[in-house]
Amino acid sequence: MKILQLHLVAFGLFTDKTLAFSDDKLGLHILYGANEAGKSSMRRALTHLFFGIPERTQDAYFHANDQLRIGARLQGDNDDELICYRRKGRKNTLLDIHNKPLDEERLQIFLGGMKEAQFTALCCFNHEQLRQGGEDLLNDGGDVGKSLFEAGTGSLKVHEVLAELDKEKDELFKARGSKPLLNKTIRDYKEACKRVQDSSLSPNQWSDQAKKLDETQQQHVQLTHQLQTLRAEQHRLERIRRTRPLLQRHQELKAELANLAGVILLPDDAAAKHFEVKLALRTANAQEEQTRQDIAQLQSQINAIKISKALLAQKETIDDLRGRLGSHQKAARDLPGVRTEMRTVEGEARALLRRIYPNLDLPDVAAQLAVTNQQRELMKTLADKAPALHEKQRSIAKRLEELTQQLAQHRRTLEALPISPDLTVLRAALARACKHGNLEEIQAKDEYDVRRLLLQAEIGLKQLGWTGNLESLEQAALPRMERIDSFDRRFNEYEIDRQRIKERLLEARQRNERSTQKINALSWAGEIPTEDALAKARQARQKYWQLLNKSKTKGKAKETKEKTNLSLFGEINEATPSLFSKIGSTQTLSFDEDEAELPTSIGRMKINDLYQAFEEAMLYVDELSDRLRREASRVAEYSMLLAEQQSAQLEQEQQTRKWHSVETLITNLQTEWEDSWKSTSLKPWTPAEMRGWLNESLSLRQQASVLRERHQQLQERQQLIAALCQELTEAITLLKTFIKGEILKHLSDLIEQGNVCVNEVTNLQRQLENLQLEINNLAREQQRGEAAQLQANDALKRWQTDWAQAITLLHLAPDTPPETVRNVLNDLDHVLNKIDKANGLQRRVGLMQRDADLFRRDVAALVQWIAPELVNEAAEQVVPELSNRLSQTEKDLTRSEQLQHRLRAEQQRLTNASQQVKTSQAHLQALLEQAHCHNLTALETAEQASSHKKEQQRELVEVEQQLLEQGEGMSLADLAKAAAAVDIDQLPGQLQSYQEQVQQMEQERSGIDQSIGELRTLLKQMDGNANAAQAADEAQLALAEMQHLSERYMQIHLAASVLRKSIERYREQHQGPVVKRTSELFQRLTLNSFCALKTDYQGSSDQPILMGQRTPESAGIPTTGMSDGTRDQLYLALRLASLERYIDKRSPIPLILDDILINFDDERSKATLEILGELGQKTQILFLTHHPRLVELAQAAVPNEGLIMHRL
Incomplete structure (x- = not known):
């Protein structure tokens, strides 16, 4: 999707502002404007257009809320377009071009189903978000998962979200804690339950009060049923009272319609058509009469106009003469002045000639002083060469003298310099030393890294609790991870069994205690x-x-x-x-x-006592038997409680045996678990903890392997440094004369000393070469100077000969200076110009006289043809008169044509009016036939009757609709039947009676409700002297709080787990391609300061982190070691790489960037704009800025076909 046009109708400070983007390409769009030009408002406008203007907006300061409008023309992936507008509101805020509501799904199709949070996070960000992204890279330590997740989703501060979730989770519950809220609530619940169990009851009194409560509640139920019956009857009468007038009106309307059964129903617009037809007929008749009068008047005007065709035929000739008249009159006025000027110019030329040649007159100039232009140019050329020839002769002589002195000085300097030694050995040694880079710096850095790794290893060993060294840990026989998992699984299974047995044991105990309590309660009422x-x-x-x-x-x-x-x-x-x-x-x-x-x-015992004992035993047996029959329910309940008690005790014994059995298994498993760690001399923790311990120990083992490799590298590099130092020392010794002081020991010092020596010798060689070259150049220049001196003398002689020959044409002496010759030529030119001017004036006078005679002959011929009465008039007066006559004739012709056109139009109007009269009469006849009428009066009566019948029908429909609404689902027949069964006069009294009965029963029920509340309160107070009730309430409150806190704990725990898993899953899916593309962009953004980006592990962490590389062989630099600006560029690279991957997998979506390059220097800004220009070939990018320098950089970095500029 891309934006073709953005129309800010009324938003922020914009009013009817339109931005047109390119239709045929995506590209990088630079939107430039000064501060407060509305860039931020435009960024918000795009978001609000797509997802709605929020309830509270900061862009309604210039326009009212109900006036806010944003529009756009969008183009989808299939080149289909959508024009939409967004207004501020709660529903139907998306509008089409006709201001009609538009389905939001239409816009969502163009957005690809993207929600507002996803769009603002992924496709919109500014320099503050870029700065925050860099800080997150610092806080996360470059964690790959979090970095990719933040860049790919646009989410910031993921580490803070996870930290807040973990903190809130710990504040809610800890396994062995006491202060967290859920732990405290569980403790309160247990204490309340214990108080409920410890509280006692008063069975007899409680039973009496409970019986009273049941009776009162039964009364309440009966009273409620009676009240519902009364209200239903009251509602029925109210419905009859409401519908009775409507039913009466319904009957009246049906009767009226029955009387109007013979009325013909005409269309609703019959009266309007009747009126329109009559009006059209009157209008057509009046128009026909008026048109006939207009036609007669126009015909009279046309006949009154007379036109001269002869005059019109000579229109071109008259126009030509009118154009020539002005020049003819001007020539007549100018002719005396031209003659005077001619005589004046001849006098000036004669006076100037006498000053240079007194013996010549004007006619003699052409014969005796005829100098051609070629001869004149030759004289000027020879005059211009004279100063250069003399100056060249003098300068050559001076330069030859200077060259002789310089040659002598350079030869003396060359003889004083020493001989240059050979640098081949030293340069070869320096090349070998520099080929490996700064070995000592690398060695020092590696030694620091080794010391740091050793320190980390020691810290890791202490954290593990390992008493030996790293080598002993590496050689120790540790259990495999699979064996730890097996122990962990078995411990968990036993623990689950123990918890299950514990729960069942507690349940059995509780059942036993409940049974005992109930048995004791039954026993308080007497022996059972x-x-x-x-x-x-x-x-x-x-x-x-x-x-x-x-x-x-x-x-x-x-x-x-x-x-x-x-x-x-x-x-x-x-x-x-x-x-x-x-x-x-x-x-x-x-x-x-x-x-x-x-x-x-x-x-x-005596026999009498035995008889008495037997008699009492027999009576006791009878009494027990009778009581068993009388108290059968208590006996049955007592028997059930005893059976429940015995069952609970049996269950308790069984679970106790199982508990001891599981405890034995756990003890044996613990012994086996500890035996598996005997070889390490460690007291193992739980398998879950030892799993982490084993991971850390394996990491330390890997670190030990790295340390061995680093030690080997250090030794090899040390040997290389020693060999290079020896070779440099020997080479520098051969050139000791060029060294100040003693030969140094360190490799870097030797390299620097060798370079100084090479520079000294090189400077000497260069100085010798330059001196020799300068001597050779001076010698060659001396030879060229001597030859040039001979040439200059010859050239001067040739000039003198040519000059004497050239000036003979002017009758001057051969040695006349060039300046004198120039003056003579200038004066002669003036004379010749004056002569030419005088001749031109003479020719002009002749032409003016000829034109005047021709103009008079043409005027006379035309007058003789079309206006003989003007023959004796002057030509200057005749031409204006003829022109006036021609203008009037043309006006008459135009007037005649206009009248003819109006005549034809009026004739057409007359035809149309006649046709309209016939059409109106036909329509009027059709209306009469439709109403079965013979005249217009009857037609009007029929229309009124039809209208009245339709009105009655509409009212009947409305009344029936009201009856159905008021009847609450009853049919019209049922409503009429119910209304007929009730005496309308007794209806108000019945309603009043029912209302009073309802009020009385409401009061009685209120009193019963109060009695029920008092009895329930009394029962709660009697239950364990109110302690049990209070404890039960507290237990219920604690249980409700436990449920709320548990749900919250589960939500937080689940949220943290889902977020971490999402981050990890996102890392697994995108780490390869995104990190690779990020590395390429990061290298360009940092101007090759970093050559690559890689993922690596640091310390004991098992999470990969992002690290930058200066060179392919150098160690990685974590984000904590980068500058703020570099981290910003890394985050920008991550964002752009993630966006490219999103675009490749889905469809393009506009990217909106708001001044993200504030903290970038010019070079890195230029590199960023170049990358954005490339990305602009895949998706549309809107880059907002108020910095003119960025505009210049964009024009330099992005080709013209990929860059589109907009000024706000």
Whole structure:
């Protein structure tokens, strides 16, 4: 897509401003304007055109909000065009050329579906964003992923966004933290739940209040139902009251339409057509009458005009004479003056000739002083040569004298200089030394790098907790990453099992506690009879019965010596029969069939006591049986709670066993995990932590390999430096005479000393060569000077001969100086000019006289032909008269033609008016036939009746529509039937009665609502003395807050993860091609200060970073080591490379740049503009600036066919 035309109708400071861009090419468009010329407004205008003007805009200071308009003509990829305008508003803001709403999808097709945020981030940026991009490269350390992501998407401060997300996530939750909000909320929730469990209830009172609440709520439901019934009936009567007048009007309209059934319905415009036809007929009749009168008047005017054809035939002759009349009159006035001037010129020529040649007169000049132009030019040429010849002769003599002196001086200097030595050995040694670059600087830098790497390795070893050195770490047998992953997986699986068992164990405990609480709550209302208690009571009764039978058989009974209180059942303590007054409560009987298990005290009881005990046991069994029937619901609930309790306890025991089993597995796995690290003498952390430890250790191992290579390079370079120093020392020793001081030791000093020596010898050689060359040149110049001297003497002699011969034509002596000859020639020229002028004036007088005679003869001949009455008049008077007559005749001819044209037009109008009369009469007859009328009066009556019937029909439709709207879906028949069933006189009273009943029931329901609220409040206060309710509310609040914070934590965690994965995925997809293209652009933007851009790893980080290279062999320079301007250029290269890739994969989109080169120098600005010019062949670029220097650089850097200038 490209912009063909931008029309700022009313936006910012612009009013009806149009910018026309090229139709046939993309190119780089430079939009230049001074400060406050509206560049920023134009950039915002493009964005607002595509995506809408925001609610609050800063560009409405000159035009009102409702007047803001931006328009453009766009061209898509398929050469289809769209013209659209944007206004400020909330909907339908995109308009077409006719100011009609335009679908936004039409514009989105041209934008390729790009949203506003993506467009402003990718296709619009200024110097501030460029500056921020450079700072981000510094803060990120040149991280490849983040740098490519920021440049490719236009997003800035990605590292700050990630840091803010991580910070907010840590403020919400930490695994082992206590201060984060989510940790604190979880702790509050647990404490509130514990308080709810610790609180107790009052079952009887709570049950009574709950019963009252249920009854009150039932009343509320019944009252609400009654209220709905009353309101429905009230609404039905209101509907009847609203629709009754409309129904009555409906009946009236139907009756009226029935009376109008015989009226013919005419078209809606029948009356208007009737009026138009009558008006047209009257107009045509009047026009026909008026046209006939106009035709008669025009014919009379045409007949009154008389035209002379003879005069018109001589039009050209009269015009010629009128043109010649002025010159004829002027010649008559000038002739006396010309004659006087001729005599004056002849006198001046004669006086000038006497001053130079007194014996000659004007007629003798041509015969005796006839000098041709060639002879005259020869004299002037010879006169001009004389000074040069004499000057050349003098200058040659002076130069020969100077050359003789210089030759003598140079030969003395040459003899005083020493002999030049041979530099072959020294130059060869210097070439070999310089071929490797600054070896000592490279050596020092590498030594620093080695020391830095060693220090980093030591720091890394300390961070790892490794007690040995780097070599021992390199040789240590470390577990493989796959084995660590296996341990991590197994630990995670065991931990998941443990957490699952823990959750189930906690759930079982909670179930057990809930069951116990509910059992205790049921027990507060009294002992609960069970089937087990009944079975045990029956067993006791059977035992007493067996004892009684045995006592009867033996015929004796033993009295008990002591009375012991016996408790038949340990669980029954409150419902005790009279037996328990004699049997102690400290013993418990076992009612098995074996009698030997009974307590020995039973054998000592009297027979009467046994009867009494048996009787009480039997009564107790009956009572239990009755209670089981009466309290069946409580017994069933109690049994279910006991079963739930036993199930929870069993589940708790099972999960406890599983917990210990998993703990044993984790302990064994931990032992195995620690054994796998025994060879390293390390106490391993968790597998996840040791995975990072292993990565760092592997990085240190790689660093150890790098260090060995660096040490080897240092040794080889040191040997090379020593050999080069030895070779330079030997070579410099041979030239010691040219060295000041002693021979130095360091390689750089020796190179500098060798260069000084070479320069000294080279200067000597150059000085010797220059002196010898100068001597040779002077000698050759001396020879040329002597030859030139001979030539100058010969030339002077030849000139003297030619000069004497040339001036003989002027009758002058041979030795006459050239200046005198020049004066004579000038005076002679003046004389000749005067003679020529006098002759010209004489010829002019003759011509003027001849023209005057010819003009008079032509006038006389014309007058004789067309105006004999003017024969005796002067020619000067006749010509104006004839001209006036011709003008009047031409006017009469034009008037006649105009009248003829008007006559034809009036005749056509007469024809048209007659036709219009016939047409109107036909239309009027058609209207009469349509209405079945015979005259115009009947037609007007029929039109009024038709209009009245249509009005009634329209009103009937409107009434029916209102009835359907007011009837709320009921048909007209149903509405009429419902209205007929109600007495209209009783309707207001019924409505008033229903309204009063509704108000009364509303008041009753309000009172019930208040009672329900009070009962609910009382129940909350009774529930654990209000502590449980308050704790439950706090728990619910804490739970809601936990949910909110958890959702927020998950959102932040997911956002950070998605952003990091997006950055990494973007890096993987674009690193290769984008970094390669960025490297090419970066090299050009920095004017080859950096030869390339590469990705490398630095320190212990596993993330690649961008590094620049000065030379292919040099070490990389990270972004932290670059200047601010270089980082800006790197970010610009990244942005342009990413944009090129976007354009190659998708369609072109305009790129808008706002003064991005503020901080660039001229050379780098020129390079940037050259790149933008190349990119402009792929997509349209709008470059806004207020710097005239950038305009000059763009004109120099970009070819004319790719650069388009616009001035704001």
